[in-house]
Structures are given as C-alpha cells and as structure tokens.
Amino acid sequence: MIRYLLSALALGAAFAAAQNPSTAAKDPPTPPLEAKRGVPETMGSDRSSSAGVAIERSNGATPTQGVLPAAGLPPLPGGTVSLFGGMIQSVDHVRDRLVLQVFQGHRVPLLFDERTQVFRDGKAVSLDDVQAGQRAYVDSTLDGTDVFARSIRLELPATTGQSSGQVVEYRADSGELVLRDAITPTTVKMRLGSGVKINRGDQVTKSSELTAGTLVSVAFAPSGKEPVVSQITILASPGESYTFSGQVAAVDVTRGLLVLEDDTRYKSYDLYFDPTARQLGAQLKLGANVTAKTRFDGKQYRVDAVTLAPVSAR
Numbered sequence: 001m002i003r004y005l006l007s008a009l010a011l012g013a014a015f016a017a018a019q020n021p022s023t024a025a026k027d028p029p030t031p032p033l034e035a036k037r038g039v040p041e042t043m044g045s046d047r048s049s050s051a052g053v054a055i056e057r058s059n060g061a062t063p064t065q066g067v068l069p070a071a072g073l074p075p076l077p078g079g080t081v082s083l084f085g086g087m088i089q090s091v092d093h094v095r096d097r098l099v100l101q102v103f104q105g106h107r108v109p110l111l112f113d114e115r116t117q118v119f120r121d122g123k124a125v126s127l128d129d130v131q132a133g134q135r136a137y138v139d140s141t142l143d144g145t146d147v148f149a150r151s152i153r154l155e156l157p158a159t160t161g162q163s164s165g166q167v168v169e170y171r172a173d174s175g176e177l178v179l180r181d182a183i184t185p186t187t188v189k190m191r192l193g194s195g196v197k198i199n200r201g202d203q204v205t206k207s208s209e210l211t212a213g214t215l216v217s218v219a220f221a222p223s224g225k226e227p228v229v230s231q232i233t234i235l236a237s238p239g240e241s242y243t244f245s246g247q248v249a250a251v252d253v254t255r256g257l258l259v260l261e262d263d264t265r266y267k268s269y270d271l272y273f274d275p276t277a278r279q280l281g282a283q284l285k286l287g288a289n290v291t292a293k294t295r296f297d298g299k300q301y302r303v304d305a306v307t308l309a310p311v312s313a314r
Helices: 002-019 278-283
Strands: 082-092 097-102 107-111 117-120 123-125 135-143 146-154 161-171 176-181 187-200 215-221 228-236 241-252 257-262 267-272 289-296 301-308
Touching: 082 107, 107 135, 161 187, 176 215, 241 267, 241 301, 257 289, 278 301
Parallel strands: 107 146, 117 146, 187 228, 267 301
Antiparallel strands: 082 097, 082 135, 097 107, 117 123, 135 146, 161 176, 161 215, 176 187, 215 228, 241 257, 241 289, 257 267, 289 301
C-alpha cells in the first residue's frame, strides 16, 4: 500500500512538470545584442570613430575611406572640371590658397578648403602635406570668379630638388657653389653642371655674377658627394636697386620694418627703413597701397623712398 502511494505521488509530480516546463528549468539567458557595423547615430569630430566606413559623395567622386565631409560647408562647386599639372610655387595655409606654375609656363591661383581631397601615391593625405616645390595635378572648377581645387594629386618626390639661399662663395676654377640656406643658417656645397643655365629675370647671364651676398634660387640633382646644379635664377645682387609695390601689412617703427603684401604675386616682402625717419613711418598706414624703392645691401632691402598711391574718390 505504501509503495503504491509513493508511485502515485511520483507520477503526479512528473505530470505537473510536463504541464508547466518553466518550473522544471529556468528560461535561457537572453543573448547580448551584437554590435552591427554601420554609420554611428552621432558623428563627432573624431574621425577615427568612423574608420573603414565608406562615405558616398553625391558629386560622383570615388568614395574615400575614413574621411567624413566637413560639417557646415557648402557643396562642391559644379561646372566643368579642368585638370592642371605643374609645380606648386607657393602655399598659404592661412588664406587657403596656392599658386600652381603649370607646365605650359603660366601661373594659376587656386583656392582650397576642407572639401579639397589630397592624394599621394593613391592614398589620402592631409592638406598640410601640400607644400611649395611639389609637382602636382589639380582637378579644379570655377567658384564664381575664383578657381577652386576639388582634388590635388601630389607626385612622389623626384630625384631633383629646388632650393633658395644666399651665395657665400663661388669658385670658378672648380665650379663649387657654397650657399647659405634660406630656412636654416647652415651652408650647402653644390657643383655647377656643365650645361648649367643662369638667368636674371628673362635675361641669360654668366657665372661671374654669382658674387657673395647674391640671392639665388637653384635647381639641382643628387650626384655623389655634392648636388649638381642645372639651373640658377638670380633674385637680387648687393648694391642693386629694386622696386616693390603692394599693400602695407605691418609696420614696426621701432625696428624700421615695413611688410608689403603683393596680392598679384601672392608674396610678402620685408623692407627696412631708417627708424629715425619718423615722417616716413607716420605715412605708412595699414592697408595703404604704396610703392617702395629699395637697395639690397647683401642682407636686407633698404628703403630709399616710398610713394603712396592716390586714394580714389568715391
């Protein structure tokens, strides 16, 4: 009898468990959500958070990996795209503009900003990599009256180079030219090649004009111990007179420093005048258009006279 009752109780418990399986075993834990790859809901300024995400551009350009369009900028200018190839002559990263000396000989001023894509060897690089002296191909389009650089393709460093500096010594017997670099105070020894071309402006001149203190720009190629110079452009010689025109960008009466900006050439010039000439310093107002006649003394351009451009009547 007791055995019968125990069997009945066990059978009832099994039947109840079959009717309510949740009492026999707990529900399995909910698996964690999987992170799906895609564009984040909120995009901050850190570009690394979107690495590997292809950004599709509506202008038909090739998608760029890891580069997000800058917020708040207008779309790229439309119109016909023109390709220019040449040497970057100057770059102004403050005003976002550069001047390209194209292979045909003329110069093209170009604007750029965060929308401009820069490539080197097929890889995207920063706008900071765009520097003077580089060979480049630029896809551009008109933006009003300006030419805007949509993309810049930088060529890999070539076997030739360019530099500028001041002649320390030229030895005609050996053809050795010693230059003081324009950026660093170090001196560099070069050797003039057999077919070197020496120009002063548009005129061809001789190596005898490479006197100490002369400012030059040189093109050279590596060769053994000393680079071989293939072309020299004389920029200024001691004792000669030079005229500069432009807008007054800065004046330091104490130092006798006048900085002129030439917007047509995208260059600025440091000119020096006598600090005791207070009348001259008083005439130099910021933004004024002036013409300065100077004399190069081997170190600085010394101002002999300044002429203010007449103010146009409104």
